[in-house]
Amino acid sequence: xxxxxxxxxxxxxxxxxxxxxxxxxxxxxxxxxxxxxxxxxxxxxxxxxxxxxxxxxxxxxxxxxxxxxxxxxxxxxxxxxxxxxxxxxxxxxxxxxxxxxxxxxxxxxxxxxxxxxxxxxxxxxxxxxxxxxxxxxxxxxxxxxxxxxxxxxxxxxxxxxxxxxxxxxxxxxxxxxxxxxxxxxxxxxxxxxxxxxxxxxxxxxxxxxxxxxxxxxxxxxxxxxxxxxxxxxxxxxxxxxxxxxxxxx
Amino acid sequence: xxxxxxxxxxxxxxxxxxxxxxxxxxxxxxxxxxxxxxxxxxxxxxxxxxxxxxxxxxxxxxxxxxxxxxxxxxxxxxxxxxxxxxxxxxxxxxxxxxxxxxxxxxxxxxxxxxxxxxxxxxxxxxxxxxxxxxxxxxxxxxxxxxxxxxxxxxxxxxxxxxxxxxxxxxxxxxxxxxxxxxxxxxxxxxxxxxxxxxxxxxxxxxx
Numbered sequence: 001x002x003x004x005x006x007x008x009x010x011x012x013x014x015x016x017x018x019x020x021x022x023x024x025x026x027x028x029x030x031x032x033x034x035x036x037x038x039x040x041x042x043x044x045x046x047x048x049x050x051x052x053x054x055x056x057x058x059x060x061x062x063x064x065x066x067x068x069x070x071x072x073x074x075x076x077x078x079x080x081x082x083x084x085x086x087x088x089x090x091x092x093x094x095x096x097x098x099x100x101x102x103x104x105x106x107x108x109x110x111x112x113x114x115x116x117x118x119x120x121x122x123x124x125x126x127x128x129x130x131x132x133x134x135x136x137x138x139x140x141x142x143x144x145x146x147x148x149x150x151x152x153x154x155x156x157x158x159x160x161x162x163x164x165x166x167x168x169x170x171x172x173x174x175x176x177x178x179x180x181x182x183x184x185x186x187x188x189x190x191x192x193x194x195x196x197x198x199x200x201x202x203x204x205x206x207x208x209x210x211x212x213x214x215x216x217x218x219x220x221x222x223x224x225x226x227x228x229x230x231x232x233x234x235x236x237x238x239x240x241x242x243x244x245x246x247x248x249x
Numbered sequence: 250x251x252x253x254x255x256x257x258x259x260x261x262x263x264x265x266x267x268x269x270x271x272x273x274x275x276x277x278x279x280x281x282x283x284x285x286x287x288x289x290x291x292x293x294x295x296x297x298x299x300x301x302x303x304x305x306x307x308x309x310x311x312x313x314x315x316x317x318x319x320x321x322x323x324x325x326x327x328x329x330x331x332x333x334x335x336x337x338x339x340x341x342x343x344x345x346x347x348x349x350x351x352x353x354x355x356x357x358x359x360x361x362x363x364x365x366x367x368x369x370x371x372x373x374x375x376x377x378x379x380x381x382x383x384x385x386x387x388x389x390x391x392x393x394x395x396x397x398x399x400x401x402x403x404x405x406x407x408x409x410x411x412x413x414x415x416x417x418x419x420x421x422x423x424x425x426x427x428x429x430x431x432x433x434x435x436x437x438x439x440x441x442x443x444x445x446x447x448x449x450x451x452x453x454x455x456x
Contacts, residue, residue: 011437017418039444045451046444047412054397054413055390059294059308064286067315 001029006036010043131174133226136163137218138179138237140245148195160237167235176234178225183213183241208243267331275322282322285331286315292414293339299409300343301350302398310346314339330420337424340406347402389450396446400439407432408439 006029012018013026030037141149142156166177184199204212221240224230239245262284273281297307317338410421422432
């Protein structure tokens with residue numbers, strides 16, 4: 001037995017939940033390995049310390065009264081709307097990082113196994129029997145290098161290509177697919193980009209309109225693309241970036 | 250009900266197991282529910298506090314656990330241990346809390362703060378413990394709480410349930426919905442991490 005195989009058994013050894021053979025091997029190892037026997041002693045001391053010294057907290061004096069008051073008023077008896085939604089979504093509740101990863105792989109899968117439209121928009125197509133519109137959000141980092149945007153640039157490039165292929169596949173069904181390439185906006189999701197502050201500053205300095213884009217302007221463009229006013233546009237990436245992308249310097 | 254009779258009932262309740270009390274609660278006894286709140290409020294509060302280290306929020310979550318017990322009282326099945334059931338509810342609510350904290354890390358809503366202040370304008374309270382509170386808490390206790398807070402949540406959950414709540418490996422596995430082998434390895438890993446963090450405070454003699 002070596003240190004690597006001994007360490008996972010420390011707790012079972014202390015709590016005497018270990019087979020005779022494992023115990024013998026472990027004890028033989030402790031005899032020869034000072035590091036492990038010190039670690040075991042420290043582990044025992046840690047368990048005692050944690051059990052003895054963990055601070056105790058008490059509930060406030062009105063704890064019980066609060067509970068009964070909530071029951072009496074009926075407030076505590078109704079599941080909140082959020083609770084209901086959460087229960088409904090329980091099986092598909094995924095961490096944001098997983099969701100992002102899935103998004104990127106969905107694009108990759110869609111591109112690998114064309115026709116793209118059948119795999120990516122299959123769930124939506126039956127709902128759009130009389131044609132329809134799809135809009136996605138992209139960013140300039142899809143076509144030019146934006147420091148810090150990293151793999152998102154690659155994903156967005158795939159997304160913009162997907163938009164064109166989807167538009168091609170779904171066009172005959174009257175379904176239009178477009179992307180909006182918006183300038184940087186300070187949203188919760190955008191905070192994941194490491195140098196968002198620099199991006200916002202550079203954008204406002206260089207864009208012809210000398211400012212950053214307003215979320216309402218992006219919303220307005222999406223509404224236009226989805227409305228009958230945009231019925232002639234498909235497979236397009238439209239810039240809503242105060243003109244930033246036309247500049248050469 | 251004459252007060253003597255009520256006293257007798259109360260005494261009876263005190264002798265019953267948690268499961269029997271919960272069964273009465275499921276049949277509609279408010280006294281039984283109150284007895285459960287009294288039995289479990291401190292344990293729950295401490296458990297939740299260990300997980301999130303925020304007293305006020307821990308109190309709200311513990312209250313919510315009891316409300317859920319009350320809401321779902323008819324769904325309780327006596328076959329399982331009551332403590333496992335109530336701890337599972339608490340652990341799930343706490344996990345949601347931790348998840349939403351991670352999601353909203355570094356953000357806060359000015360609107361919500363404005364609302365909280367009742368239109369009195371915004372206040373930015375200093376949330377650090379007051380100097381005298383800090384003095385009263387012994388250094389070592391602070392270190393233990395700190396070490397627990399620093400280790401990853403999935404290890405913390407397992408070790409808190411086992412070493413602080415004193416539950417069996419099987420109960421820990423049931424509450425966290427993980428298999429026995431995983432319970433063991435998480436608890437062992439957690440203890441090793443705590444050992445590394447608490448090493449300077451261990452009272453051991455070097456042989």
